[in-house]
Amino acid sequence: MSEWREISGNVTAAKGYKAAGITAGLKPSGAPDLALIVSDVPAIAAGVFTKSCVRAACVDFNRQVLQSGVKVKAILVNAGQANASTGEEGWRNAVECAELVQKALGIEEGVMVASTGVIGKQLRMDLMRPGIVKVAEALSAEGGDNAAKAIVTTDTVTKSIALEGTISGHTIRIGGICKGSGMIHPNMATMLAFVTCDAAVAPALWQDMVSRVADNSFNQVTVDGDTSTNDMLVALNNGQSGAPEITDAASPEAKQLEAMLTEVGVYLAKAIARDGEGATCLIEVTVSGASDQAAARQIAKTIVGSSLVKSAVFGRDPNWGRIAAAAGRSGVYFDQNKLNIHLGEFVMMADGSPQDYDRNAASNYLKNPTVQIAVSVGDGDGVGTAWGCDLSYDYVKINAEYTT
């Protein structure tokens, strides 16, 4: 029995959050490109960042904020320039942006910054300076939708969710927005996600939850292995629900909060995969029987990231040999005689041997908006899921014809 339900809303669904999204002029298209998310009271913050050693200035800046342990009141997000591969000037610009937010809001608490867009171009500070003033003035409790619109790049839809539950007799809410098109992007491979929550929780416990949830959701979306220079998930928690602080990781309250956070993460991750550039369907791969969860996740992510598998799905070709081959090269050892592959209800391979199946029916199954692939590799307890999309002509078109 779920102790929570989905409600309409996003990063302003939880108590004590405002947001805004405006056009600062950073995108040549004139679409909204600057967002601000603010907590009325100082919030604890947790984050997960790209592992790339070529990192945007905002990634290094936010890591410093988290390491300092200060409470956070605001997240500024721009689209248009990624502020990655921009050297010292890029770093100074990130610092100035955070200071401008503090000034505009009249606060001294921490500010986090995030960027997405073209790599190797400096932030348009001439536009950012007035833009930050303008976006701060636009803040409202209904501004989450505008924020969601201002952080997208090649996304075809905005992505947001909110959940409401009860913890210790108090109504708590958690909401999130993200951007990303599931696969790599023209100049902007970036996945950005922002989550706000009003439950109270010990900071270290919040970071643990956020890290685990990232591993099971955002980190399981295929971006062609193209970890961006800017990828980040930042989650604020301001305790404004009035619920008592959760301090015990083993408590039912902690488990419920993590389950809700997981639902938010998985929903947003799937939304990214489904909106993959040129995608015609969502592919969900679940691996079981691995030695542990990490092994299962790795195999699942390898399968869903295989161009071989992706293009077969786009061609509606139930070519399960490609699934077997991808599993085999994942880097996780398993006994190929224990390999089982299901495509929807169709059994393609059992205990390492090919099975007879209705080829036409299996091809038709691949016309569904969501394609499910289930693989088992042995007798272990490890289960993991990954999400991706098919590889279409439009993917190449979007990525080849985009011009810097």
Add this chain to the structure above:
Amino acid sequence: MSEWREISGNVTAAKGYKAAGITAGLKPSGAPDLALIVSDVPAIAAGVFTKSCVRAACVDFNRQVLQSGVKVKAILVNAGQANASTGEEGWRNAVECAELVQKALGIEEGVMVASTGVIGKQLRMDLMRPGIVKVAEALSAEGGDNAAKAIVTTDTVTKSIALEGTISGHTIRIGGICKGSGMIHPNMATMLAFVTCDAAVAPALWQDMVSRVADNSFNQVTVDGDTSTNDMLVALNNGQSGAPEITDAASPEAKQLEAMLTEVGVYLAKAIARDGEGATCLIEVTVSGASDQAAARQIAKTIVGSSLVKSAVFGRDPNWGRIAAAAGRSGVYFDQNKLNIHLGEFVMMADGSPQDYDRNAASNYLKNPTVQIAVSVGDGDGVGTAWGCDLSYDYVKINAEYTT
């Protein structure tokens, strides 16, 4: 000064080798699909095989042959069915094929087998049995071209090379053929390469050379990370040149032989990349300044394997930010402030900062048949090169519209 030169020919260029390629009927197209390479005298054999744990029967079979230490007289190669994911029946078929070759040739020495084609389909033994008799009857010293034709799948050209040099006053020759289209394949991700040589060399030294050469050539071709179930390089050496046996790895003779073998490997590897499915150009990425060769090779392979980089090259977009991003996520740590990126003669990034360059001229450079990307990441001695091709509409077409 090179002590060798390129000559016309292939696997029958070295002394004491015959080959043949015929149509056994394994390919629905009726194209040649069965090849046999034979040494007149027992040869030492070395091999490098797929690291996938989902392996074709031929891979396991050949590993056993090598481990047994027997000398080898023949390699049988079929295209059409990969004999991978075929369970016990697949293994029995591989064993039977080798036995049929022994019978057809009247030999007791080792026979190696290789397959490429659809995964999950049993070998058509009804066609293999008469085919093996027929291909053995067709053997000749001029049969190398026919063998090269019979091992291809989606390749648009056959790939072969031969070199002649002098070692210890004796003329020695080394030749090779391979198949593979550089990127992943419809049902047949396989890269197969076969090399023959008439120099005499100690078996362990030959295996060491072959392994090192594979690391610097075939293993540096991008196949989208899609290690196949069937990948293999097998190299025979029969000593028929009359040159004295090379036993000292540090000798000039050993170094020359390895240099010749490297040239064969790199030539064939580049031929695979250039013939990538849908490719319009060859991309060569050289990384320097890494801590060691393996690190440099890993960064180079990550860059050339990035769909982001590949599609930018196809779009003639000098989008160097994608190169920086790919280098950063390669798994090799480096200081991003020491990153330098050259595209041909154009300097795109120096010491971590973007540089001004002529965008139109750089875009024109990308219209060359070979595109060279040079990246340095620090002050180390490690240098490595990888080869790949661009990502085009035709790639998706070939892979999505192919039907099992």
